[in-house]
Amino acid sequence: MKKNILFISANQLKDPYPVYPLGISYLVAYLEENMPEIGIHLFDFNKEGYTELTKLIEKINPDYIGISFRNVDDVNFYSKDSYIEHYKTIVDLVREKSQGKIIIGGPGYSIFPIEMYNLLKPDFGIYGEGEISLYKLIKAIDNNTDFKEIPRLIYTENGKTIFNQKDSSTCQPQPSYNSDWTNYYWQTSGMLNIQTKRGCPYKCIYCTYPLIEGTNVRTHNPEVLVDNLEKYSVDNKVDYFFFTDSLFNLKNKFNYEFAELLIKRNLNIKWGAYFNFKNLPEDLLVLLKRAGLTHIEFGTDSLCDTTLTSYRKPFNFNDILTTSNICNKLDIDFAHFLILGGYGETKVTLKETFENSKRLGKTVFFPFVGMRIYPNTELYKIALAEGKILPTDDLLLPKYYISEDYNEAEVKKMALESGKRWVFPDEDSSGIINKLRAKGKKGPLWEYLTK
Numbered sequence: 001m002k003k004n005i006l007f008i009s010a011n012q013l014k015d016p017y018p019v020y021p022l023g024i025s026y027l028v029a030y031l032e033e034n035m036p037e038i039g040i041h042l043f044d045f046n047k048e049g050y051t052e053l054t055k056l057i058e059k060i061n062p063d064y065i066g067i068s069f070r071n072v073d074d075v076n077f078y079s080k081d082s083y084i085e086h087y088k089t090i091v092d093l094v095r096e097k098s099q100g101k102i103i104i105g106g107p108g109y110s111i112f113p114i115e116m117y118n119l120l121k122p123d124f125g126i127y128g129e130g131e132i133s134l135y136k137l138i139k140a141i142d143n144n145t146d147f148k149e150i151p152r153l154i155y156t157e158n159g160k161t162i163f164n165q166k167d168s169s170t171c172q173p174q175p176s177y178n179s180d181w182t183n184y185y186w187q188t189s190g191m192l193n194i195q196t197k198r199g200c201p202y203k204c205i206y207c208t209y210p211l212i213e214g215t216n217v218r219t220h221n222p223e224v225l226v227d228n229l230e231k232y233s234v235d236n237k238v239d240y241f242f243f244t245d246s247l248f249n250l251k252n253k254f255n256y257e258f259a260e261l262l263i264k265r266n267l268n269i270k271w272g273a274y275f276n277f278k279n280l281p282e283d284l285l286v287l288l289k290r291a292g293l294t295h296i297e298f299g300t301d302s303l304c305d306t307t308l309t310s311y312r313k314p315f316n317f318n319d320i321l322t323t324s325n326i327c328n329k330l331d332i333d334f335a336h337f338l339i340l341g342g343y344g345e346t347k348v349t350l351k352e353t354f355e356n357s358k359r360l361g362k363t364v365f366f367p368f369v370g371m372r373i374y375p376n377t378e379l380y381k382i383a384l385a386e387g388k389i390l391p392t393d394d395l396l397l398p399k400y401y402i403s404e405d406y407n408e409a410e411v412k413k414m415a416l417e418s419g420k421r422w423v424f425p426d427e428d429s430s431g432i433i434n435k436l437r438a439k440g441k442k443g444p445l446w447e448y449l450t451k
Contacts, residue, residue, distance in 0.1 A: 004039040006062035011070040017189040018046045029176035030131035057097045068106035073398045077369040078426040080398045091120045110212045125154035190442040191240045200246035205378035206371040209246040219254040240442040241271045248273035249280045259291035270294045277319035296334040303356035310344025328361040333447040341406030342371040354414040364421045364450045370400035421451040
């Protein structure tokens with residue numbers, strides 16, 4: 001009898017826009033190629049709720065249920081909304097309604113693999129890159145063989161939690177976009193997501209990307225990428241994509257090749273991505289714009305060299321200024337994402353950031369307040385040493401590192417006096433975004449907030 005797997009995207013976050021469940025699409029594509037005999041079903045909590053999930057489980061009676069957790073909270077110091085209760089409700093519901101094996105994963109899970117495994121009590125957990133591990137796990141269950149050689153797997157054996165280490169296995173992932181999901185996210189988000197590479201070699205003190213994807217940068221096949229972009233631009237009339245790489249401007253040999261291929265194929269698409277200011281020459285920006293680049297989201301973090309050093313960023317303010325000037329000259333829209341009040345921040349460094357913001361031309365600033373503390377990061381060690389957290393603290397519930405020099409009223413006053421557009425996390429800008437979406441505007445739309 002044909003076996004079924006149900007993939008559940010647990011994410012419900014729609015602010016500033018709902019995000020396509022890209023990780024699941026890569027898992028689906030890998031199973032479709034390597035295990036064509038298995039039936040694949042999808043469920044998305046951005047579209048439906050618990051009642052609909054119950055009905056689907058009763059209808060298809062899945063043998064395997066893969067649940068993807070994108071985030072553990074909203075990473076917003078003002079609200080500190082945790083999603084763990086929602087995730088537990090999903091796992092408990094699936095356990096009650098199904099005899100299938102429950103397998104959890106996703107980037108949120110990969111930051112807290114043991115903690116979430118012990119709390120949610122699935123049958124298996126897979127942390128990090130999951131395509132090969134999931135395939136091997138299903139094969140092992142079907143053939144009744146042991147799990148000890150399956151990388152990145154967490155499971156229970158004789159009452160003991162087993163944590164299999166990573167290995168060097170990687171794959172060339174490609175997405176398998178579901179037509180219903182594609183249409184929904186294209187209409188509600190105004191963009192579709194895709195990756196061109198995985199991994200990040202940098203060592204920012206707070207960042208979890210190296211924990212989730214590793215430090216070795218692996219580029220995807222550029223021909224396959226462009227084929228996929230062309231498919232969805234033709235089949236679904238999608239003309240805006242966002243590349244979700246930790247940073248796009250890694251491995252520039254690939255980036256030049258990819259841009260040239262986009263130009264050669266004349267897809268007539270627009271796109272944006274995350275960038276930083278290292279390894280970003282002007283000729284590459286010129287080429288990328290010819291290839292459709294319209295939006296850059298810079299992981300800037302600070303506009304003060306002292307704070308940039310404290311955060312372990314690989315660039316300085318002069319790099320920020322130079323690249324911002326180039327983007328303005330080339331008419332590429334860009335936004336700066338900052339972390340105010342993190343490790344090493346002082347009143348002096350905050351003042352320098354706001355003064356320097358005046359020099360960056362037409363742009364918009366999205367400041368986060370404080371640093372979300374995650375395990376196995378440099379910030380975690382610093383916070384422990386300074387007594388900001390205790391070894392017994394449950395970091396599944398959001399805790400933040402806030403500099404003692406951070407004063408909310410003073411910071412917002414400096415932001416107002418800078419004459420620039422600052423969008424703090426407690427500002428609701430959904431009204432203007434929703435109006436623009438209703439008018440058919442595509443892309444991230446923060447360019448309409450720039451000054």
